Amino acid sequence: MVNEQGYNVALVGATGAVGHKMLETLERKKFPIKQLTLLSSSRSAGKKINFKGEEYTVQEATPESFEGIQIALFSAGGSVSKSLAHEAVARGAVVIDNTSAFRMDENVPLVVPEVNEEDIAKHNGIIANPNCSTIQMVAALKPIQAKFGMSRVIVSTYQAVSGAGNLAIDELKDQSQAFLNGEDMEANLLPVSGDKKHYPIAFNALPQIDVFQENGYTYEEMKMINETKKIMHAPGLPVAATCVRLPFFTSHAESVYVEVADENVTVKDIQSALVNADGIILEDDPSTQTYPTPLSASGKSEVFVGRVRKDLDNAKGFHLWVVSDNLLKGAAWNSVQIAESLIKNNWL
Amino acid sequence: MVNEQGYNVALVGATGAVGHKMLETLERKKFPIKQLTLLSSSRSAGKKINFKGEEYTVQEATPESFEGIQIALFSAGGSVSKSLAHEAVARGAVVIDNTSAFRMDENVPLVVPEVNEEDIAKHNGIIANPNCSTIQMVAALKPIQAKFGMSRVIVSTYQAVSGAGNLAIDELKDQSQAFLNGEDMEANLLPVSGDKKHYPIAFNALPQIDVFQENGYTYEEMKMINETKKIMHAPGLPVAATCVRLPFFTSHAESVYVEVADENVTVKDIQSALVNADGIILEDDPSTQTYPTPLSASGKSEVFVGRVRKDLDNAKGFHLWVVSDNLLKGAAWNSVQIAESLIKNNWL
Structure with a gap:
């Protein structure tokens, strides 16, 4: 059921090319966000990012960053996903991962909503976003x-x-x-x-x-x-x-x-x-x-x-x-589509 | 038999991108030239071009331009080849045509020397240089x-x-x-x-x-x-x-x-x-x-x-x-290779 108040969303890799497009897409598609957490590697932590007119400070991603998060969008490279995606799932988040870390894992649906949206229902906490090409x-x-x-x-x-x-x-x-x-x-x-x-x-x-x-x-x-x-x-x-x-x-x-x-x-x-x-x-x-x-x-x-x-x-x-x-259908928009499907179909 | 004194060569389209590479290639490959005639459309006639340290004035190509020419390299577009190639042949030249004008003509060999050099022998005055790709x-x-x-x-x-x-x-x-x-x-x-x-x-x-x-x-x-x-x-x-x-x-x-x-x-x-x-x-x-x-x-x-x-x-x-x-193997060099083969094999 759609939560009228919106969802707690974390974005890992907020300062990258795809992260930037994710934020634009969340805003343009009016994704229902209650609380937004912007995360990155320690190298980019501290940077300021504007979202819907509000300034956010990017924080270093740690296992604890995902407390209370419902949807975590990962786009900070395979090694970050490998070390933190399961931590996010353990804290109750559903991870939509834009790296190649879990794509061929048979327990992880690999989804293009126009093609195989129904696979999202089978997720065990992680859904993989395919390669752009x-x-x-x-x-x-x-x-x-x-x-x-x-x-x-x-x-x-x-x-x-x-x-x-x-x-x-x-x-x-x-x-x-x-x-x-x-x-x-x-x-x-x-x-x-x-x-x-x-x-x-x-x-x-x-x-x-x-x-x-x-x-x-x-x-x-x-x-x-x-x-x-x-x-x-x-x-x-x-x-x-x-x-x-x-x-x-x-x-x-x-x-x-x-x-x-x-x-x-x-x-x-x-x-x-x-x-x-x-x-x-x-x-x-x-x-x-x-x-x-x-x-x-x-x-x-x-x-x-x-x-x-x-x-x-x-x-x-x-x-x-x-x-x-x-960067859009090949990454940010496909990830946000998966998030929309999770909500719409009550698969979160 | 190779003519030790070289050959009378005409280049039609001397001012174009391929024409420029033809001249470079003739010089680099030490092609045996007795007399060089540089031709073009009326638009480019009068331009000066340097070849082996000598200055040539580009002349407008007319049927009479081919009197005494033994080898005519055409690279000035299909319509120029269509109007002048047969005029050159009628005056005794062998035409190597770098346009698409005659490529699919069954009386015209279409040649990449490494592939079908023997087809050159069957020419009736015109040999076509294939498309670069x-x-x-x-x-x-x-x-x-x-x-x-x-x-x-x-x-x-x-x-x-x-x-x-x-x-x-x-x-x-x-x-x-x-x-x-x-x-x-x-x-x-x-x-x-x-x-x-x-x-x-x-x-x-x-x-x-x-x-x-x-x-x-x-x-x-x-x-x-x-x-x-x-x-x-x-x-x-x-x-x-x-x-x-x-x-x-x-x-x-x-x-x-x-x-x-x-x-x-x-x-x-x-x-x-x-x-x-x-x-x-x-x-x-x-x-x-x-x-x-x-x-x-x-x-x-x-x-x-x-x-x-x-x-x-x-x-x-x-x-x-x-x-x-x-511009080289795709055009100028392949054309010059055909000319070299004409001489070497006595197919002129």
Whole structure:
């Protein structure tokens, strides 16, 4: 039952790129907050943040921070979630975790509300928010799978630097200006802050997001592959991914190839499944050069789909171009949607 | 037989982005030139261009410009090639055409020397240079096809603005600086200069290169599909393409999925086929974050391949990341290679 007075909400990682968008989203969506607690690592503790006209001081997150908290949004990196999420649950909070810490844990639902909202009901205190590049893809795939079946997915991504945090945004700005000034570009962060080598991202493309796994795929690619199967309840669905970081600030784009079960499906069928789907906006008209781009999708909550084409050789194959704001639907908005669902369905 | 005194060479489109690289390449590769004639549209005629320390005045291209010319390199747009290539041939020149005017003409060989050099012998005066994004892909696919067969290709491209000419380079620079200054970006050219709408390319991604065709694919995508089949002598090979323009200046990158004929092929097999192939450099070592990028490939003649992975679901499937300088191997260098082959093989 909805609590008219609102809920005690904690946000861990309040000072990060996603944390900032979480606060904006909570305010814009009028999320019913009784008391807001802003938490972070010790490094960022003490910072002041404004929310609905009131100033909050960010506190260092400790187990005790979660006393009395009903909903805890975590977005401060996997290690923080691993050390504190169970502490929050032990104190009665439901955790919505935006890191990869628990996503593949079979006791933790991994949820995109438009795709598998019912999984939230099975939570044991923690609900995981998927990887940004996964969320927008499954949001677009689900209405197609539901109507026409799905036997294969191959995706190549075009990902914004904000997925790597505020420092990556600064690095792209600094390198771009240096290049335009004819100066050398300094690369200290991307593709992966903790990895051995760094390459310029400005006016470049880096085919590495997150660290390499033993099988030659990056962790980002394996997240897309494994999370897609889990969210879509399709453990046997073949999914392949190549993930590439590009020099733009916000919104990921994806070139997605899918095979459906029936060779009589048309482009119009796919388009009408997408038009009628929750959270999807079809922007697809070649005659007017209408298609989504990272710039056009930024700041919006929906997942945008364009360039729907039937494969010229395989009657079951279709190509899509899927774009969404990686900080909103890819992170903050999806987390807040899960929180709204917890309340609306009395699953808290 | 090689003419020791060199050849009379005309370059049509001498003032463009590719024309500039043609001149650089002719000089760097010590192409045997007896007399050089620089031609252009009337708009650019009169410009001065330096070649090997000598100043040349660019002349307006007319049918008579080709009197006495043995090799004519065309790179001034399809309409110029259509109106003048046959005039050049009638006057005894062999035309190497870098536009799409004759590529799919069955009387015109479409050539990437590492792939189908022998087709040059069949020319009737015109040899077509393929589209830049096609050249680098087929260069990487051919050694794989030759050794292991090939039953399918799906590519998503990451293409540099220089493929759209010098004005597109300026547009990316101007828009980038405007954005960094907090000003509005002016879009007057991309994605396609003659199309109805223009969108900013700086800090963005545009899923349109060249104009849309009736089937919903862009002309660039259809060029990749049709040219690949022709060059590889594989009319029945399924090829799918999604082409995307991105905010970097030089070198196209491609995320390529291929299926080979044999499920026992390993990543090492693919890598060793590529290592031993002409014109290919394998840059592929996840343990040292080694892979090609647009910045690393720019200014080089070769096609670079990295991120070779076996598909996790299909034992015949492999993923590759293919990068090459679109103005060199994608245009100028491939054209000059064809000219070198004409001479070396006495096919002039």
